[in-house]
Amino acid sequence: MEFLIVSTLNGVIYGLLLFMVSSGLTLIFGMMGVLNFAHASFYMVGAYIAYTITALVDFWVGLLVAPILVGLLGVLVERYLLRRVHEHGHAHELLLTFGLAFIFEELVKLFYGDFPVNYAMPDYLRFPAFTVFGTDYPFYRIFIGLVAVAMFVALYLLLSRTRAGLVVRAAERLPSMAEALGHNVPLVFMGVFGTGAAFAGLGGAVAGAFFPTNPNMALELGVIVFVVVVVGGLGSLEGSLIASLMIGLFSSFAVGLDWSLAGLFSLVGLGEWARALGGVFTLTLSSISGTIPFLLMLIVLLVRPAGLMGERN
Amino acid sequence: MLARIVTIAAILVVLVAVPPLLDIGWQNAMTNMLIASLFAVAFNLLIGQAGLLSFGHAAFFGVGAFATLHLMVVIEDGGLAFPTPLLPLAGAAGGFVIGAFAGYFATMRSGVYFALVTLAIAELFHSLAPHWDGLFGGEAGLSSMRMPWGGLIYGSPLEVYYLALGWTVLSVFLLWAYTRTPFGRLTLALRDNEQRVRFMGYNAHSTKVIIFAVSAMFSGVAGALLAISNETANYTLFSTHVSAQVVLHTFVGGSTVFFGPVIGASVFTLFAFFVSDVTRSWLLYQGLIFVLVMLYAPHGIGGLVDAHRRHWSQLRWSELAPAYGLAALSGLALSGATIFLVETFEVLFSPEYAAARRRADGAWPPFELFGLDWQAFGILTWAVPVLLAAAGLLLLPHARRALRQAWDGVLERTEADRAGSVSPELAGAAER
Numbered sequence: 001m002e003f004l005i006v007s008t009l010n011g012v013i014y015g016l017l018l019f020m021v022s023s024g025l026t027l028i029f030g031m032m033g034v035l036n037f038a039h040a041s042f043y044m045v046g047a048y049i050a051y052t053i054t055a056l057v058d059f060w061v062g063l064l065v066a067p068i069l070v071g072l073l074g075v076l077v078e079r080y081l082l083r084r085v086h087e088h089g090h091a092h093e094l095l096l097t098f099g100l101a102f103i104f105e106e107l108v109k110l111f112y113g114d115f116p117v118n119y120a121m122p123d124y125l126r127f128p129a130f131t132v133f134g135t136d137y138p139f140y141r142i143f144i145g146l147v148a149v150a151m152f153v154a155l156y157l158l159l160s161r162t163r164a165g166l167v168v169r170a171a172e173r174l175p176s177m178a179e180a181l182g183h184n185v186p187l188v189f190m191g192v193f194g195t196g197a198a199f200a201g202l203g204g205a206v207a208g209a210f211f212p213t214n215p216n217m218a219l220e221l222g223v224i225v226f227v228v229v230v231v232g233g234l235g236s237l238e239g240s241l242i243a244s245l246m247i248g249l250f251s252s253f254a255v256g257l258d259w260s261l262a263g264l265f266s267l268v269g270l271g272e273w274a275r276a277l278g279g280v281f282t283l284t285l286s287s288i289s290g291t292i293p294f295l296l297m298l299i300v301l302l303v304r305p306a307g308l309m310g311e312r313n
Numbered sequence: 314m315l316a317r318i319v320t321i322a323a324i325l326v327v328l329v330a331v332p333p334l335l336d337i338g339w340q341n342a343m344t345n346m347l348i349a350s351l352f353a354v355a356f357n358l359l360i361g362q363a364g365l366l367s368f369g370h371a372a373f374f375g376v377g378a379f380a381t382l383h384l385m386v387v388i389e390d391g392g393l394a395f396p397t398p399l400l401p402l403a404g405a406a407g408g409f410v411i412g413a414f415a416g417y418f419a420t421m422r423s424g425v426y427f428a429l430v431t432l433a434i435a436e437l438f439h440s441l442a443p444h445w446d447g448l449f450g451g452e453a454g455l456s457s458m459r460m461p462w463g464g465l466i467y468g469s470p471l472e473v474y475y476l477a478l479g480w481t482v483l484s485v486f487l488l489w490a491y492t493r494t495p496f497g498r499l500t501l502a503l504r505d506n507e508q509r510v511r512f513m514g515y516n517a518h519s520t521k522v523i524i525f526a527v528s529a530m531f532s533g534v535a536g537a538l539l540a541i542s543n544e545t546a547n548y549t550l551f552s553t554h555v556s557a558q559v560v561l562h563t564f565v566g567g568s569t570v571f572f573g574p575v576i577g578a579s580v581f582t583l584f585a586f587f588v589s590d591v592t593r594s595w596l597l598y599q600g601l602i603f604v605l606v607m608l609y610a611p612h613g614i615g616g617l618v619d620a621h622r623r624h625w626s627q628l629r630w631s632e633l634a635p636a637y638g639l640a641a642l643s644g645l646a647l648s649g650a651t652i653f654l655v656e657t658f659e660v661l662f663s664p665e666y667a668a669a670r671r672r673a674d675g676a677w678p679p680f681e682l683f684g685l686d687w688q689a690f691g692i693l694t695w696a697v698p699v700l701l702a703a704a705g706l707l708l709l710p711h712a713r714r715a716l717r718q719a720w721d722g723v724l725e726r727t728e729a730d731r732a733g734s735v736s737p738e739l740a741g742a743a744e745r
Contacts, residue, residue, distance in 0.1 A: 035425045081608065088611050090425060091366050095564055098557070099604040106597035110655065111662050223436055223553065230429055290440040294433040301430050302418060 002133040007252045009132075013141045015248025016148035019241050020203035021221060022228040023155060024196025030235015031172040031192055033090055034082065037097040039200055040222035041104035046070045046201030047208025047217065048108055051119035059122045059209070066205035067198040074197025078190045101218065109215045116214035140210050147206050151199060152241055159237065168192060172235060227297040233310025242308055247293050254289035325482070332474055340470045341542075342586040347474075347481040348538045349582045353562040353574030354485050355531035361568045362492060363524050364504035365420070368428045369435030370532055371555035372415065373408045376438070377533025378540040378550055379449060380407030385457035385540070397462040401480050401537035408533020409526050416525025420518060435556055442548035454547025477538045484531050489571060491527065500524050561599065565606050566615050573615025580614070594655050601651070627726040629719075636715035643712045646705030650698040656682055657698075661689060 025039045046066045053062035077100065085092045121140050128136030159165035170178040171188045179185045208217070228247060232239030300307060332340050352374055359365045384403040387393045419430040442449035449455070459467040467473060491497050503510050503520055511517050540546050549555075558581075566577020581599065588595040610617055621628065660666055660680045669678050677689035687694045 033425070035428070081604075084608055085611070091360075092607065092611060094366070094425065094428065095560070096604060096607045098560065099600055099607055102557070102561075102600035103597065103604060106594065106600055110594055110597060110658055113662070113664065219553070223432065226429060226432070230426075287444040288441060291437055294436045294440065297433045298418070298430065298437070301422060301426060301433070305422060305426060 003256055005132055006135075006137075007256055008249065009137065009141075011249035011252030012245060013145045013248070014252060015245035016145045017203065017207050018221075018224060018228055018248055019244035020144075020148045020151060020206070021200050022225040022232075022240050022244060023151065023237060024199040025225055026229050026232060026235060026237060026240040027168075027192050028196045029229050031168070032093075032189055034093045034097065035090075035226070036196075037094065037222065038077070038100040038104060039097075039196070040218040040225055041101045042070050042074060042197040042200035043204040043207075043221060044108060044213075044215070044218040045073065045104060046204030047119060047213045048112060048117070048204075049201070050205035050208060051117055051213055054119065054209075059125075063202075063205050067202040070201025070204075071194045071198030073201075075190055075194035077197075078193035082193070083186070101222065105215055105218060112215070114215060116212045119208050119213040121209040138210075144206055144210060147202070151202070152237070155199075155237060224293055227293045229307075230297055231300045231307055233307025236307065236309040239307055239309030247296065250292050250296070251289055254285045254292055257285045259285040328478055329475075333471060337470055338586075340474050342583065344470065344474045344477045344538075344542050345586075346579050346582040347477045348535050348542070349558075349562060349578035350575040351481045351484055351538070352532055352535035352559050353566065353578040354488055354571075355528050355535060356559045357563050357568050357571075357574045358488060358491075358524060358528040358531070360563065361571070361573075362497065362500045362504065363521060365423070365521065365525070366428045367419070367431040367528075367556075368553075368560065369431035369433070369556050370529075370559050371551050371553070372431075372435040372438045373412050373529035373532040374536040374539075374555060374559075375442075375546070375548075375550035376411045376529075377401075377404030377408045377536030378546040379455065379536075380404055380533065381537035381540040382455040382457050382546050385459070385544075386455065388460050389457050395462075397460055397467075398465060398476060398479075400541055401534045404533040404535075404537025404540070405530045406533070408536070409530035412529020412533070413522060413526040416522045416529065420521035420525055432553075432556075435551055435553070439548060439551035439553070442551055449548055452548065454545060456545040458544060459541060473542050477542065480534060480538055484534050485575070488527075488531060492571065496520075496523075561603050565603055565613055567613025567617075567619070569612050570615035570619045573613050573619075576614050576618075592656060592659070594659055597655060598652075624723050624727050627723050627730065629722065629726075632719045632722060636712065636719040639708060639715050640712040643705045643708035646701045646708065650701035650705060653682075653698040653701065657687070657694065 021040065021043045024042075025036060028034055028036050028039070049069050050059075050062035050066040053065055077097075081096060081100070082093055085096050125140055125143065127139050129139040129142045130137055159169060167178065167183050168188055168191075170181075171183065171185050175185050178188075204217075211217075224247065228240050228243045231246070232241070232243035328343075332343055335343070352370070356367065356370050359367050380403045381400050384393075384395065384400060385397075388395050388397065415431070415434045419427055419434065422430055443452045445451070459473075461467060465472060465476075492500075499510065499515060499520060503515075503517055507517055510520075536546075536550070539550075562578040562581050563574040564577070565581065566575065567573030584599065585595060588598065592598075606613060612619070660682060666678075666680060669680075670676065672678075679686045679688050679691075681687070
């Protein structure tokens with residue numbers, strides 16, 4: 001029971017963090033068809049900017065300024081780099097962002113070194129929210145979750161209830177039609193790219209204070225956010241929320257389970273035989289928890305390429 | 314055609330004759346260059362021929378390395394008398410089998426989804442390998458020794474180099490020959506218009522699976538050569554970093570030209586060999602070069618070379634030379650400024666400098682760069698990059714205009730030439 005509740009809590013919080021980073025990518029991918037390899041880099045840059053500002057001014061100022069600066073960075077990337085290679089096709093855009101991810105990582109290493117920096121939440125946020133089975137559950141984890149939920153609600157309302165959201169959705173579905181109706185589609189693209197980057201930056205600023213902030217954090221998350229976007233479905237915010245939570249929960253449960261294929265076989269009395277074979281049969285679920293998101297992605301891509309909530313391929 | 318054969322023959326002679334004169338470090342670098350070139354050419358079979366961008370080719374490179382190491386272990390234990398120069402066959406077999414399997418699934422999708430499936434496959438290997446002791450040797454990986462066979466004792470890196478050279482030349486030739494076969498042509502058609510190929514009655518999916526498997530097979534040979542050269546392999550061979558490097562090599566070299574990836578792989582491997590000794594930021598420079606190539610030369614170095622070759626007779630060097638000179642000056646000034654800034658920041662933000670500052674009680678001690686002493690807040694320290702950048706930026710628009718004009722001239726003459734050469738035939742046809 002303790003395992004169940006703690007794993008669920010951790011899984012949901014991790015899932016919400018994934019959502020924070022991937023929501024922007026979902027929007028960008030859905031609209032522009034650009035698989036932005038540098039998206040997780042925006043998350044990392046957000047954490048590092050917030051770390052710098054926290055050291056100079058204050059934690060909350062960092063939380064506010066980091067997304068704005070990262071958003072601006074995103075706007076610059078879209079306006080001066082991505083737009084230039086647009087005519088060469090999607091593969092070219094993808095390669096460009098891939099090179100950018102490389103550069104961001106190396107720049108961070110240049111200025112902050114190759115090791116984790118000491119970015120931490122302020123002491124007055126360091127208290128237990130509640131106690132489960134005798135262990136204190138840190139408030140800051142709940143805080144990360146709350147920020148993500150607030151972000152989802154804000155994005156959802158923005159997209160579904162406002163005029164700006166209407167234009168964005170129109171530009172996503174039928175860019176040429178939106179253009180013909182007098183909307184500045186390139187400007188919309190730039191805005192969405194900037195907003196997506198800003199959200200990733202906010203994610204980095206919030207999560208970096210709890211999880212380690214190091215030059216590898218973009219690489220670690222980079223592929224997982226693709227998994228979220230693909231599993232959730234092209235451009236679907238709800239889909240990416242569901243996919244984030246799924247991956248969060250799967251990962252957090254898998255870490256604590258030492259199930260293996262041999263165990264499965266022993267249910268039908270073949271356990272000894274499978275154990276003797278070794279190899280893939282004795283790999284435990286806990287040791288391959290990192291593999292689960294990719295298996296999930298492969299299955300979804302092959303069975304339902306449009307993703308869980310996506311409408312088109 | 315003759316010019317091409319002469320060029321290739323000359324390169325081959327250099328590759329055979331020069332390495333014995335070099336030191337061991339260089340010989341190793343040359344071996345790595347061959348391996349990277351073969352890997353990039355094999356990778357480019359997919360993107361260059363079939364238009365499929367794989368982001369997970371490390372999977373097949375790694376499988377080739379592990380398959381070869383397993384065979385090496387068996388030979389070392391005396392379980393099998395296998396001619397060791399043929400070891401890469403194990404890599405080829407491993408790459409082909411896994412490639413056919415992975416390719417079957419990956420080629421069911423196209424575009425970015427294809428890239429994602431391949432990425433997921435490589436990540437599967439990367440996350441499974443450290444936990445799968447029997448097959449991948451766990452986190453430590455597998456190790457073995459090169460066993461002598463016949464006159465080959467593999468005592469020196471030179472022997473390994475020649476083995477790699479033989480396999481690379483053979484494989485690249487086979488890959489080139491493959492593109493000349495009707496099947497290779499069919500793959501090109503598939504890239505350009507898949508629907509039409511299907512209408513003509515070909516099975517598009519199985520064609521893609523075959524080309525994927527062939528690409529994976531030769532990637533496996535490259536992995537095998539690495540395994541032979543290093544005598545060890547571990548799960549890091551499956552990392553995104555390896556997949557990323559081959560993408561970088563291929564596109565900087567140029568994926569539209571068959572030998573483009575060879576150029577990219579050679580340039581970057583040698584670049585790594587030289588520059589990684591001099592500066593810690595060489596990966597940053599590599600990334601910058603990649604992005605600049607993507608922005609300004611989308612067909613890579615090979616594409617540039619190819620453009621000159623195709624328009625050779627129309628090039629007027631009296632026009633091109635000043636334009637190229639101007640561009641080179643501007644580029645030199647800008648890269649000088651960039652390198653100066655990067656290296657300065659590297660010093661100023663390094664732990665060593667922080668320690669020096671602590672020793673100097675918080676003052677900013679002078680630092681050494683390019684053999685000179687600089688003050689952290691000296692005017693000269695910041696004037697150098699600013700002036701260089703200003704000069705580069707000032708020249709840049711002029712250089713671009715001159716380049717455009719010179720090349721517009723070249724293209725115009727080519728156009729006129731073509732029209733001129735076509736019209737007599739047309740005239741002849743009209744008479745008949």
